[in-house]
Amino acid sequence: MLILECPYCGVTAEETEFHGGGEAHLTRHGPDSSEQDFEDYLFQRENPKGVHFERWRHVNGCGKWLHAARCTLTLEVFGTYNAQTFEPPKHIKDAITAKRPGWTWRTFS
Amino acid sequence: MSNAVSALEGAEFNGFAEVREIGLQGMITLRGDLGSKAMAGAVKSATGLKLPELRRIEQAEGQAVAWMSPDELLVMVPYEDVQKTLVALDKALKGTHYMAVDVSDARAVFQVTGPAAGDVIAKLAPIDMGALATGEIRRSRLAQIPAAFWLVGDDTVSGTVQVVCFRSVAQYGFDLLKTAAENGTEVGFLA
Numbered sequence: 001m002l003i004l005e006c007p008y009c010g011v012t013a014e015e016t017e018f019h020g021g022g023e024a025h026l027t028r029h030g031p032d033s034s035e036q037d038f039e040d041y042l043f044q045r046e047n048p049k050g051v052h053f054e055r056w057r058h059v060n061g062c063g064k065w066l067h068a069a070r071c072t073l074t075l076e077v078f079g080t081y082n083a084q085t086f087e088p089p090k091h092i093k094d095a096i097t098a099k100r101p102g103w104t105w106r107t108f109s
Numbered sequence: 110m111s112n113a114v115s116a117l118e119g120a121e122f123n124g125f126a127e128v129r130e131i132g133l134q135g136m137i138t139l140r141g142d143l144g145s146k147a148m149a150g151a152v153k154s155a156t157g158l159k160l161p162e163l164r165r166i167e168q169a170e171g172q173a174v175a176w177m178s179p180d181e182l183l184v185m186v187p188y189e190d191v192q193k194t195l196v197a198l199d200k201a202l203k204g205t206h207y208m209a210v211d212v213s214d215a216r217a218v219f220q221v222t223g224p225a226a227g228d229v230i231a232k233l234a235p236i237d238m239g240a241l242a243t244g245e246i247r248r249s250r251l252a253q254i255p256a257a258f259w260l261v262g263d264d265t266v267s268g269t270v271q272v273v274c275f276r277s278v279a280q281y282g283f284d285l286l287k288t289a290a291e292n293g294t295e296v297g298f299l300a
């Protein structure tokens with residue numbers, strides 16, 4: 001069971017109050033992009049054993065979308081942060097580094 | 110003119126706590142910039158209440174304003190005062206980016222009363238009811254449906270808990286509360 005803190009309403013709740021929204025920080029490619037970019041955007045996802053970034057929605061709560069950084073192996077949550085960002089803020093990256101030195105995920109480290 | 114009725118027309122159940130649908134309740138969804146002066150002024154002029162802080166609910170006789178999300182409030186007034194309140198809000202917010210909509214008939218409202226009222230909710234929601242403070246509104250779920258609840262007035266979890274859910278699931282919500290309040294199923298945790 002995951003315990004997530006919503007960065008918008010400040011509630012700390014277990015995962016059934018939220019709904020998972022898949023991988024975070026995808027770069028969207030539209031109809032004008034190359035076939036390779038479009039395919040990657042639609043189908044290629046990370047499937048890490050360890051540090052992962054996801055989107056979640058506080059569906060049975062304030063209704064807002066948020067981001068979560070967590071470990072798929074231990075279910076440890078490194079932190080949650082707002083959805084209006086293209087990459088994890090520094091304090092989230094620092095929190096991950098403190099627990100998983102040398103971590104990388106797509107282009108982030 | 111049709112005769113407005115609430116979802117369950119005041120259904121009641123008496124178990125180890127009392128469950129009651131409170132009947133018609135005026136409710137307005139108000140969205141916009143909660144940090145703006147115009148919004149605080151609009152809430153004040155329409156209800157006499159101040160704009161609630163994060164996850165708080167301001168309550169007075171017959172009126173309440175609840176914080177629902179960073180850009181949404183729920184304004185509660187007597188059912189017959191909704192149009193008047195909408196006019197006041199529209200006037201105060203004219204020219205700003207906002208939305209004020211009557212949702213009274215889209216919701217159902219219950220009260221759970223008694224020393225073990227908190228236990229009834231705690232059976233159904235994945236939250237720590239013991240940590241619910243007076244004046245706080247908690248949006249969560251009751252079994253499979255979204256719901257919001259708060260303590261009425263200065264009550265504690267051993268007083269009256271007010272619950273609001275969507276009207277389309279009113280019967281489900283009432284049946285949940287009723288089953289959780291059934292005599293012989295007392296928990297005695299928060300009571």
Ligand SMILES: [Zn+2]
Binds near residue numbers: 007011061062063064
């Ligand atoms: Zn939230």
